[in-house]
Amino acid sequence: MIGRLNHVAIAVPDLAAASSTYRNTLGAKVSDPLPLPEHGVTVVFVELPNTKIELLEPLGEGSPIGKFLEKNPDGGMHHVCYEVDDIIAARDKLKQEGARVLGDGEPKTGAHGKLVLFLHPKDFCGTLVEIEQV
Numbered sequence: 001m002i003g004r005l006n007h008v009a010i011a012v013p014d015l016a017a018a019s020s021t022y023r024n025t026l027g028a029k030v031s032d033p034l035p036l037p038e039h040g041v042t043v044v045f046v047e048l049p050n051t052k053i054e055l056l057e058p059l060g061e062g063s064p065i066g067k068f069l070e071k072n073p074d075g076g077m078h079h080v081c082y083e084v085d086d087i088i089a090a091r092d093k094l095k096q097e098g099a100r101v102l103g104d105g106e107p108k109t110g111a112h113g114k115l116v117l118f119l120h121p122k123d124f125c126g127t128l129v130e131i132e133q134v
C-alpha cells in the first residue's frame with residue numbers, strides 16, 4: 001500500500017542552527033524557512049537526491065511539536081512520511097487492520113498542499129507515521 005518515502009521530519013529547537021548544520025556541515029541543499037502558522041511550525045526543506053528531510057521548529061503557542069521538544073531538548077526524529085495513491089482507501093484499510101488514525105480521522109492539507117493523515121506511533125514501532133496522497 002505505501003509507496004515512496006516522502007520525507008523524514010526532525011524537530012529542532014533552533015532552526016537557523018539546524019539549517020547551518022545541514023547546509024554547511026553535511027553539504028545539503030537547504031531551503032529558506034517557511035512559516036506555517038496553521039500547523040504551528042516553521043519548516044525548512046532539505047533536498048536529498050532520493051527524498052527530503054524537513055526540519056521543524058515550533059511556531060506560536062501550543063505547537064504540535066512543543067511537547068516532543070520538551071522531552072527531546074536537542075531535537076530528534078519526529079515522524080516519517082510515506083506516499084499513498086488514495087488516502088481514503090489507505091485510511092480505511094489501516095483502520096480495518098486496527099491501526100489508530102489521529103485526530104478526527106479526516107485527511108487535512110499538509111505542509112505540501114496535499115492531503116495527509118497521522119497514525120499512532122504505538123501501532124507503528126514507536127514511530128509517528130504520516131501518510132500523504134500524491
Ligand code: CO
Pocket residue numbers: 007009054079081130
Ligand atoms: Co511531515
